[in-house]
Amino acid sequence: MSIVIKGGTVVAADRSHAADVLIEGETIAAIGPDLAGDTVLDAEGAFIMPGGIDPHTHLEMPFMGTTAAETWESGTAAALAGGTTMVVDFVIPEGDDLLGALNIWEERATRQASSDYSYHMCITGWSQAIFEVMPQVVARGVNSFKHFMAYKGALMVNDDQMFASFQRCAELGALPLVHAENGDIVAALQQKLLADGITGPEGHAFSRPPEVEGEATNRAIMIADAAGVPVYIVHTSCEQAHEAIRRARQKGMRVYGEPLIQHLVLDESVYANADWDYAAQRVMSPPFRDKAHQDGLWAGLAAGSLQVVATDHCAFSAEQKRMGLDNFTRIPNGTGGLEDRLPVLWTKGVETGRLTPNEFVAVTSTNIARILNIYPRKGAVLPGSDADLVVLDPKLGKTISAARQASIIDYNVFEGVEVRGLPRYTLSRGEVVHSAGRNEAPRPGRGRFVPRPSFPAPHRALSTWKEIVAPRAVVRDPALMPIGV
């Protein structure tokens, strides 16, 4: 059984060209003129692109006294409906039991996922047990470890813990990820705001100003450099953080920045909305910013100082958000976007001329596959790549509405936004899993885990390149070495 996608323009990160795409089994067999196959999909007037990869989701994540309502089943079905064919979700361990948590995530995903998927492992503390188990996590195809610099008293790690973990990542060829907000300052501001009687969702934004993100982003980058490892900063939302990333990259540091589609489009005015539910449904961390930050994020994506667009899809129901009715610090943090990332970015990015179609492909798929070490199996339209494809129709549009979404959440932060660039077809490993105008039943369990091997050497930060160029005589004091070295 082969499929040929005919009459479209193949859009890759590096070029666009008119060609048919032949799929045999789960992979792309050929790209070129006049190809023939058993089934023909019409791509006339449309763009054939690598399926979106969302590098940042929290499906069914236990968090802030509840569990994100978007399940692996509904979340991955929503992803496919919006042209995203793979998600990378964060495994949150309790204590030191990283492998136990991985098993829990694997059980949920194996049973429910209809798109392909992978994981990042969260490091929420530090111990000899964690140090020792990290190689086994990498051996199971998880080559990235996430650190929270915020959520004091819960997920947050301190600088010494983060430095130890980053050094371990360097040894293992793994990539550290960071949620960069200064958790001490956030906690202090929260207490001050509550003491001043500010209990509504607007307090959430006041307690997490851009300075706390800029400071933590810069600190994470410097700690990564001291540990000799590249670093990936999640949900870069403001110019202060972008500036730290840009400066580091200009020096030659391997640092990546990830704006979310929500921050590119929505701004802090949502928190002033008189409707408590409306405002609370938009509470996430970092919060939405003053509009002035958006131009910088868009420019960063075009210029390459920011590399990927994600969602941080962590979706709670309206009822769950009401846990914080009388105290903004109890509103579960998180918003959705998995289904809408591609069409919203197409409409607000490509149709406005901020991004080229090739840059769109780079930031939604190809750069992500490269940074996460799964290219060209994913993120490419090349012979031999997985046939994860979206046939994006620039004329096909809709008005976003929670009433008509695949996601099971009862609202949508993009409600009422008019988008174009919907998928005419989404294919996952050679199977048509979504076609416009049809309501296919999701097929839980068809999604597969995508292992991500450790990064090949050199997997280094600028500090360690310098050491190679000009070796220094260093006195190696065992007391100063990280645990286990």
Ligand code: DUC
């Ligand atoms: N921010 C959110 O808004 N939700 C999940 C975790 C995070 O860092």
Ligand code: ZN
């Ligand atoms: Zn985060």
Ligand code: ZN
């Ligand atoms: Zn997140």
Ligand code: ZN
């Ligand atoms: Zn569908």
